[in-house]
Amino acid sequence: MKSLRCFCVCSLLLLKVSTGFGDLRRPENVSMDSLNTRYVLRWDWPHETAINQTVTFTAQYILEYQSRKASNEKKWRLVCVNVLEHHCDFTGAILHYKISFLLRVRANTKQQSSSWVQISFCPEDHAALGPPSSVKLSPVKGDLEIIITDPLSSTNQSMKTLLEDKLSYLIQYWRRSEEPQKAKVLETKNNLVMLTELYRQTWYCVRVQSRDVLHNKSSVFSDTQCTHTEGQMPYWETFLYVLIGLLLFFLLLYFCFYKMFTLLKNTFYPAIQLPDHIQELLFSESEKPQLLSPECPVSVCVPLVLVRTELDAVAVNEESNAGEQDSSTHSRHSSGDSGVYSTEEDSSHRSTTHTDLQMSSQKHREKLHDGTLLELCA
Numbered sequence: 393m394k395s396l397r398c399f400c401v402c403s404l405l406l407l408k409v410s411t412g413f414g415d416l417r418r419p420e421n422v423s424m425d426s427l428n429t430r431y432v433l434r435w436d437w438p439h440e441t442a443i444n445q446t447v448t449f450t451a452q453y454i455l456e457y458q459s460r461k462a463s464n465e466k467k468w469r470l471v472c473v474n475v476l477e478h479h480c481d482f483t484g485a486i487l488h489y490k491i492s493f494l495l496r497v498r499a500n501t502k503q504q505s506s507s508w509v510q511i512s513f514c515p516e517d518h519a520a521l522g523p524p525s526s527v528k529l530s531p532v533k534g535d536l537e538i539i540i541t542d543p544l545s546s547t548n549q550s551m552k553t554l555l556e557d558k559l560s561y562l563i564q565y566w567r568r569s570e571e572p573q574k575a576k577v578l579e580t581k582n583n584l585v586m587l588t589e590l591y592r593q594t595w596y597c598v599r600v601q602s603r604d605v606l607h608n609k610s611s612v613f614s615d616t617q618c619t620h621t622e623g624q625m626p627y628w629e630t631f632l633y634v635l636i637g638l639l640l641f642f643l644l645l646y647f648c649f650y651k652m653f654t655l656l657k658n659t660f661y662p663a664i665q666l667p668d669h670i671q672e673l674l675f676s677e678s679e680k681p682q683l684l685s686p687e688c689p690v691s692v693c694v695p696l697v698l699v700r701t702e703l704d705a706v707a708v709n710e711e712s713n714a715g716e717q718d719s720s721t722h723s724r725h726s727s728g729d730s731g732v733y734s735t736e737e738d739s740s741h742r743s744t745t746h747t748d749l750q751m752s753s754q755k756h757r758e759k760l761h762d763g764t765l766l767e768l769c770a
């Protein structure tokens with residue numbers, strides 16, 4: 393019964409009080425609770441007036457035009473007799489949808505009956521319209537197909553058989569990411585509707601309301617259905633996604649290599665580095681040992697950096713070599729490209745390096761006399 397609660401209370405058009413009964417209170421707030429062709433008459437009754445008595449109710453109906461004749465009093469048809477509930481189901485009475493009826497109800501005890509309370513009811517005008525009995529939503533390429541099943545009568549007939557072409561549907565559809573208030577609206581009498589011009593690959597929600605514009609009726613909305621559209625994404629969007637993907641991939645790759653490189657570097661090449669010119673010489677020493685002649689000051693430079701306690705000894709060593717060095721320098725200056733260097737391949741480059749080394753070693757020597765190590769290592 394609860395499921396049949398209607399949305400608009402049908403108007404209480406006629407209230408007629410029959411006279412001649414005792415002072416038993418009559419039912420109040422009599423109304424028709426209706427949905428499509430399900431009709432339930434409801435009423436209230438003030439309990440406190442007959443505490444110790446069992447109160448029952450009786451409900452009847454008659455075609456409205458028959459009620460005009462007083463002689464038709466016996467033509468009222470019983471639907472509920474002496475029921476305890478405060479409602480009576482008229483659905484089984486098969487009231488014709490387009491004909492106006494009178495319905496009435498009264499309270500009874502063993503001793504007395506109340507007066508009748510009567511209302512007029514015409515289903516076509518007063519019965520509430522239900523939402524579609526089902527709404528099916530399915531994506532068709534970039535569009536959405538909606539299949540609407542008509543609201544059904546109490547005998548599972550389509551309400552279209554009663555409302556004919558007055559039944560229409562109001563479709564609301566909106567992107568799920570947006571508010572339903574921004575929904576687009578489409579009114580139609582068809583049961584198959586195609587929503588077009590939608591965004592591709594996007595979630596949409598749809599709900600449908602039944603309407604009978606002629607009788608100013610509209611149902612509640614159906615349950616909201618959501619689905620997402622299919623179809624190809626626009627090319628620029630695909631391109632954008634691919635681009636972003638690639639960018640992320642390369643960033644990740646770069647990060648990984650950087651990490652690995654740092655790790656390897658820290659493992660095999662500790663952070664403390666030898667000065668460049670010495671490193672270079674160490675390198676060439678291992679590759680081309682023939683470059684190192686015993687009188688070359690280079691061989692003396694290497695221990696300079698590594699061991700502090702030997703500095704004095706080295707300094708002495710260097711000084712002892714200084715004589716040879718000077719003489720070699722002189723001989724080079726005097727005779728141009730001669731001696732050791734002229735016999736080397738790539739002589740010009742090597743001689744330059746040598747000259748630089750000589751100068752730097754001389755400089756180091758000067759510093760060493762002051763006892764400064766930092767200048768040497770830098």
Ligand SMILES: *[C@@H]1O[C@H](CO)[C@@H](O)[C@H](O)[C@H]1NC(C)=O
Nearest residue numbers: 419420421435436437438439
């Ligand atoms: C009838 O309805 C009115 C308003 O809803 C309410 O105040 C009143 O109590 C009802 N009558 C009974 C007998 O319940």
Ligand SMILES: *[C@@H]1O[C@H](CO)[C@@H](O)[C@H](O)[C@H]1NC(C)=O
Nearest residue numbers: 439440441442443444445446
């Ligand atoms: C209801 O019945 C009780 C006993 O069952 C009695 O005492 C009381 O007076 C009665 N009340 C009325 C209003 O009749």
Ligand SMILES: *[C@@H]1O[C@H](CO)[C@@H](O)[C@H](O)[C@H]1NC(C)=O
Nearest residue numbers: 525544545546547548549550
């Ligand atoms: C109407 O259909 C529902 C479900 O489809 C079913 O349960 C019910 O018995 C049917 N009623 C009638 C009167 O055919």
Ligand SMILES: *[C@@H]1O[C@H](CO)[C@@H](O)[C@H](O)[C@H]1NC(C)=O
Nearest residue numbers: 399400605606607608609610
């Ligand atoms: C239709 O019904 C609505 C409320 O349901 C009401 O506001 C409106 O005035 C009615 N229109 C007509 C033409 O009866």
